[in-house]
Amino acid sequence: MKMKKNRNILKGKMTLMLALLVALGMTGLGTVPAFAYDTWAVTLDPGWQYAGFSKIHSGTAVVYYTNVTPKKGLTVCINAGHGTQGGASVKTLCHPDGSPKVTGGSTAAGATYATAVAYGTTMLDGTTEAAVVLKEALTLKNVLLARGYDVLMIRETGDVQLDNVARTVIANNVADCHISLHYDSTTSNKGAFYCSVPNVASYRAMQPVASQWQNHHYLGNCLITGLQNAGVKINGGGSVPLDLTQTSYSTIPSVDLELGDRASDYSQASLDRVAQGIANGLDNFSKAFLDVPSGSYFSESVQWAVAQKITSGYSAIRFGPDISCSRAQMVTFLWRAAGSPAATAAVNPFTDVNSGDYFYQAVLWAVQKGITAGTSETTFSPNDIVDRGQVVTFLWRSVGSQAVEGTPNPFGDVTAGDYFNQAVLWAVNKGITQGTSETTFSPADPCTRAQAVTFLYRSR
Numbered sequence: 001m002k003m004k005k006n007r008n009i010l011k012g013k014m015t016l017m018l019a020l021l022v023a024l025g026m027t028g029l030g031t032v033p034a035f036a037y038d039t040w041a042v043t044l045d046p047g048w049q050y051a052g053f054s055k056i057h058s059g060t061a062v063v064y065y066t067n068v069t070p071k072k073g074l075t076v077c078i079n080a081g082h083g084t085q086g087g088a089s090v091k092t093l094c095h096p097d098g099s100p101k102v103t104g105g106s107t108a109a110g111a112t113y114a115t116a117v118a119y120g121t122t123m124l125d126g127t128t129e130a131a132v133v134l135k136e137a138l139t140l141k142n143v144l145l146a147r148g149y150d151v152l153m154i155r156e157t158g159d160v161q162l163d164n165v166a167r168t169v170i171a172n173n174v175a176d177c178h179i180s181l182h183y184d185s186t187t188s189n190k191g192a193f194y195c196s197v198p199n200v201a202s203y204r205a206m207q208p209v210a211s212q213w214q215n216h217h218y219l220g221n222c223l224i225t226g227l228q229n230a231g232v233k234i235n236g237g238g239s240v241p242l243d244l245t246q247t248s249y250s251t252i253p254s255v256d257l258e259l260g261d262r263a264s265d266y267s268q269a270s271l272d273r274v275a276q277g278i279a280n281g282l283d284n285f286s287k288a289f290l291d292v293p294s295g296s297y298f299s300e301s302v303q304w305a306v307a308q309k310i311t312s313g314y315s316a317i318r319f320g321p322d323i324s325c326s327r328a329q330m331v332t333f334l335w336r337a338a339g340s341p342a343a344t345a346a347v348n349p350f351t352d353v354n355s356g357d358y359f360y361q362a363v364l365w366a367v368q369k370g371i372t373a374g375t376s377e378t379t380f381s382p383n384d385i386v387d388r389g390q391v392v393t394f395l396w397r398s399v400g401s402q403a404v405e406g407t408p409n410p411f412g413d414v415t416a417g418d419y420f421n422q423a424v425l426w427a428v429n430k431g432i433t434q435g436t437s438e439t440t441f442s443p444a445d446p447c448t449r450a451q452a453v454t455f456l457y458r459s460r
């Protein structure tokens with residue numbers, strides 16, 4: 001179920017700006033096909049994590065929601081660096097925990113505060129870095145929308161009143177990954193690279209860096225490979241370690257991408273090449289779920305469930321293994337695993353299940369098969385979280401409520417009187433569950449998406 005977009009759009013303070021626009025992007029390397037999109041304005045929600053660290057946040061970013069199909073299921077934040085008037089005279093905390101910067105950059109190592117938004121460099125012909133990266137951002141936007149990506153544009157004009165913290169927090173909450181665009185201040189035409197996370201233990205242990213730094217590197221490496229294959233010059237191994245505000249506040253895969261330096265060619269043809277390279281890199285990046293580590297107990301189950309079209313991710317790069325399953329989702333998983341049979345029940349007894357709901361057929365089928373009843377005669381409570389006891393019972397009923405005579409019960413929290421007793425013993429007997437410990441099944445714990453697909457996979 002791809003709910004992320006809607007969920008995030010509801011989370012932000014967004015207003016529908018324009019219903020439908022048609023864009024025709026003409027670029028130097030050829031024509032981007034015609035495509036349509038919707039846009040929403042986004043401002044910083046003060047309730048978002050780390051929002052309080054921002055000092056400049058009266059500006060507005062824009063989400064472009066492409067109508068090109070198939071959609072990629074990924075919202076990419078394009079952050080044209082710099083371009084905040086007055087940003088250089090305001091300071092923000094380098095790290096959310098107040099610790100000092102571990103490497104030097106435009107702010108020295110050891111500092112605890114950095115400029116909210118630096119002015120940036122200038123190209124050798126005097127054009128500002130801010131102007132060049134804006135041009136690149138606008139070029140990249142059209143390329144990504146045409147390929148089926150949704151795009152969050154941090155700025156589309158010379159000035160946006162959003163500091164680096166605000167930009168990062170908005171990206172964290174609205175996008176799936178974050179790419180800021182820059183040029184370095186050297187003059188050797190040294191080529192493109194991304195700012196990797198310094199190998200300093202304290203920095204890599206600090207949240208949110210600890211949870212994300214490997215994802216930052218994965219994104220950065222995908223982008224550099226994409227750029228290289230598009231013919232863009234790469235600097236050295238393609239990365240330079242730097243402690244940046246963006247990295248220090250990012251809760252999604254996020255990189256500062258330096259497209260070259262002051263001596264780089266930034267003709268439209270070069271900008272087009274860069275845009276194609278980034279887009280190719282993203283195509284690669286979006287092929288796997290980052291939150292399903294290979295070797296985890298659920299990785300095989302997730303692969304199977306996605307291949308069988310039983311579920312998709314929350315986005316192209318997130319499966320959401322720890323998110324609790326709702327009754328509607330679980331019944332839909334079961335129904336799809338059974339081949340999505342049409343329900344023959346003529347009457348829908350539930351006032352909270354409507355024919356337009358994605359789970360409509362699944363609920364009618366499950367009730368008809370005796371896999372589940374409603375939560376009352378007239379309600380199914382589709383959005384209620386299912387617990388582990390319920391899920392195992394659904395599974396057990398879906399295979400005909402097989403008897404489990406003689407199976408010893410290893411669990412202290414599953415007693416003979418429980419409605420799920422036979423179902424749990426069946427699941428133990430079949431190797432579908434080993435409980436949450438040797439002596440507990442935790443029947444009342446919410447069933448996560450990882451657990452749900454694993455139960456399904458093992459019971460197939």
Ligand SMILES: [Zn+2]
Pocket residue numbers: 081082120121129181182183
């Ligand atoms: Zn820059």
